Structure formats: C-alpha cells, structure tokens
Amino acid sequence: MKFVKVEIVDGIAAVSLGRGKVNALNDTIVDELMQCLEKLAADGDIRAIVLTGRGKFFSFGFDIPEFLAFSKAAFTDFLTRFAGLYAYLFTFPKPVVAALNGHTIAGGCMLALACDYRIMISGRAKISLNEITFGASVFAGSTEMLRFWVGSARATEVLYSGAMYSAEEALDIGLVQAVSPGESLIDRARQVADDLAAKPAPAFSGIKSLLRKPVAEEMMRHEAASIREFVEIWYTEDTWVNIQNIKIR
Structure with missing residues (x-):
C-alpha cells in the first residue's frame, strides 16, 4: 500500500497514515485503510489495532485542493465510501x-471518534470538528459518534x-481519554490496546456491539x-469561496 503502513508486534497491528505532510x-x-482493516479483522492472529499518523498530523481531514476538481457525483461517491x-x-x-500524534481535524477527527480509545499527544496539537468555520455541514456519523462520547x-x-x-481541553x-508526551505516545497506545485485547475476545466484541449497534443504526438511517x-x-x-482559500501546509 502507498499511504497506509502496518507493523505487527505481538498481535498488535500499528496502522499508520502517511500521505504528504498532513495525511x-x-x-x-x-x-x-478500508482494505487494511478488512484484512486485519479476518486475521485471527491480530488481537488489536493502534491507529496513528506520521509527522505532525494525525490527519488534516479531506484533501480539499484535490476535491475542488471533483464533480458533485464524484464527491458524493467519495463521501459515501468515507462514511x-x-x-x-x-x-x-x-x-x-x-494514537493522535498531531493535529486531528474534521475527517481526521471522525476517524478518531470511531475508535475505542483516543490518546492525544501533549503540546501544540489540536483536535476539532471545525466544518462550520468554513461554511460546511457535517455527517450524521459525525453527530452520532460525537454524541456517543460527549x-x-x-x-x-x-x-x-x-x-x-488542545489535548488537555479535549480530555476535559x-x-x-488520555494525554501523553510524544516520546511515549505509541508505547502508551500499545499498552491500552494490549489491555483491551487481554479481555476474552467474544465478550469484548459482544459488548462493543451492544454499545455501538444502536448508534450505528442511527447513523445508517440518516447518513445518505x-x-x-x-x-x-x-x-x-x-462555502465554495471559503474552501478555495483553505491552504494545506
């Protein structure tokens, strides 16, 4: 894979996003990422996943300059697959x-909210669902997953x-669920993943389904x-004018 890398140690798969400076x-x-997750779900030797980014961003969210050239139909198709x-x-x-290694914005925040546990690097990194600031709406999934947590x-x-x-504000x-210095972020995330994976797998999966299935059904009902x-x-x-002025650095 070009942008998604996987490193497996003791049944914990560290999946990292690496695309440009901002992922x-x-x-x-x-x-x-979808292909990677499907493969890891089917692999009986994989007990848990740590999802992170490379560089100073977990993910900026959508590659807006690229999507400026998309038709409505093509953009809708992408959004449907992202959902x-x-x-x-x-x-x-x-x-x-x-393991939120840096800024976690918009679509990047949505991926983070879909996980079981979030550990964010301390310091200058920010997390946000900031779509309203440039005139965009959000998805049903954004609202339901956010409501599930907060x-x-x-x-x-x-x-x-x-x-x-900030990480501290997000924790509050x-x-x-946790904040960590950068040098120990991945180790801390691996430890949490290992602790969760130590629980009986059928029980964990069943409880997770009970907690999340009603939310997932509500998402599905309104997503399209x-x-x-x-x-x-x-x-x-x-909104189009605002989007054109967004710079990815």
Missing part, C-alpha cells in the same frame, strides 16, 4: 486505539463553535441524506 484523506488512502469506512471502524470487532449538550457546543481543542470534555445535504452546502457560493 490528507483522498480516494486512495480511504480505500487502502462506510468510519462506520466499519466504529463497529470493528477488535479493540482499536487511536453527550448531546457538549456535542452541540463542539459542532456549533468549530473550536480547536471527553473527546480523548446528510451526505446529500453536505454536498449541496459544499457547492454553495459562499
């Missing part, structure tokens, strides 16, 4: 720990404000309509 999400990396990816990750039968009142605050949260509101609305808003004049 922006496009067709290829979404497809690669399928995070829905699959949200209901993945094995433990998945996100509750309705806090989810409303996060989505209406589009605020950028429940966006992440939310994607259509997302696309319509994305291509409005004001």
Whole structure:
C-alpha cells in the first residue's frame, strides 16, 4: 500500500497514515485503510489495532485542493465510501486505539471518534470538528459518534463553535481519554490496546456491539441524506469561496 503502513508486534497491528505532510484523506488512502482493516479483522492472529499518523498530523481531514476538481457525483461517491469506512471502524470487532500524534481535524477527527480509545499527544496539537468555520455541514456519523462520547449538550457546543481543542481541553470534555508526551505516545497506545485485547475476545466484541449497534443504526438511517445535504452546502457560493482559500501546509 502507498499511504497506509502496518507493523505487527505481538498481535498488535500499528496502522499508520502517511500521505504528504498532513495525511490528507483522498480516494486512495480511504480505500487502502478500508482494505487494511478488512484484512486485519479476518486475521485471527491480530488481537488489536493502534491507529496513528506520521509527522505532525494525525490527519488534516479531506484533501480539499484535490476535491475542488471533483464533480458533485464524484464527491458524493467519495463521501459515501468515507462514511462506510468510519462506520466499519466504529463497529470493528477488535479493540482499536487511536494514537493522535498531531493535529486531528474534521475527517481526521471522525476517524478518531470511531475508535475505542483516543490518546492525544501533549503540546501544540489540536483536535476539532471545525466544518462550520468554513461554511460546511457535517455527517450524521459525525453527530452520532460525537454524541456517543460527549453527550448531546457538549456535542452541540463542539459542532456549533468549530473550536480547536488542545489535548488537555479535549480530555476535559471527553473527546480523548488520555494525554501523553510524544516520546511515549505509541508505547502508551500499545499498552491500552494490549489491555483491551487481554479481555476474552467474544465478550469484548459482544459488548462493543451492544454499545455501538444502536448508534450505528442511527447513523445508517440518516447518513445518505446528510451526505446529500453536505454536498449541496459544499457547492454553495459562499462555502465554495471559503474552501478555495483553505491552504494545506
């Protein structure tokens, strides 16, 4: 795979995103990550996953400059496959720990929310669902997964404000469960993954399904309509101007 790398140690698969400086999400990396997860789900020797990024970003979110050239139909197709990816990750039968090595923005935050546990690097990194700040909407999956973790009142605050949260602020509101210095981030994530994987696998998978299936069903019920609305808003004049001014560094 070009952008998704896997390193397996003692049954823990460290899956890292590496695309450019900011690990922006496009067709290829979404497809690669889906293929990777499906393979790891089917591998009986894999007990848990640590999902992380390379460099100073976990993920910036969508590769906006690339999508500027997409038609509505092509963009809708991508969004539908991306929604399928995070829905699959949200209901993945094995433990998945996100090691947030840097900025975790928009679509990157959605991937993180789909995991079982999030550990964020301390320091200058930010986490956000900031779509409203440039005039975009969000997906049904965004709202349901966020509500699952932080509750309705806090989810409303996060989505209406589009605020950028530091690791400590994210910990305080429940966006992440732990904060770690960079030098120990991956080791800490591996330890959490190992602890979760030490539980009887059928029991873990069953409990995870009971917790998440109602949320996943609600996501599925509204996802297609939310994607259509997302696309319509994305291509409005004001939002389009804002999107064109976004720079990926």
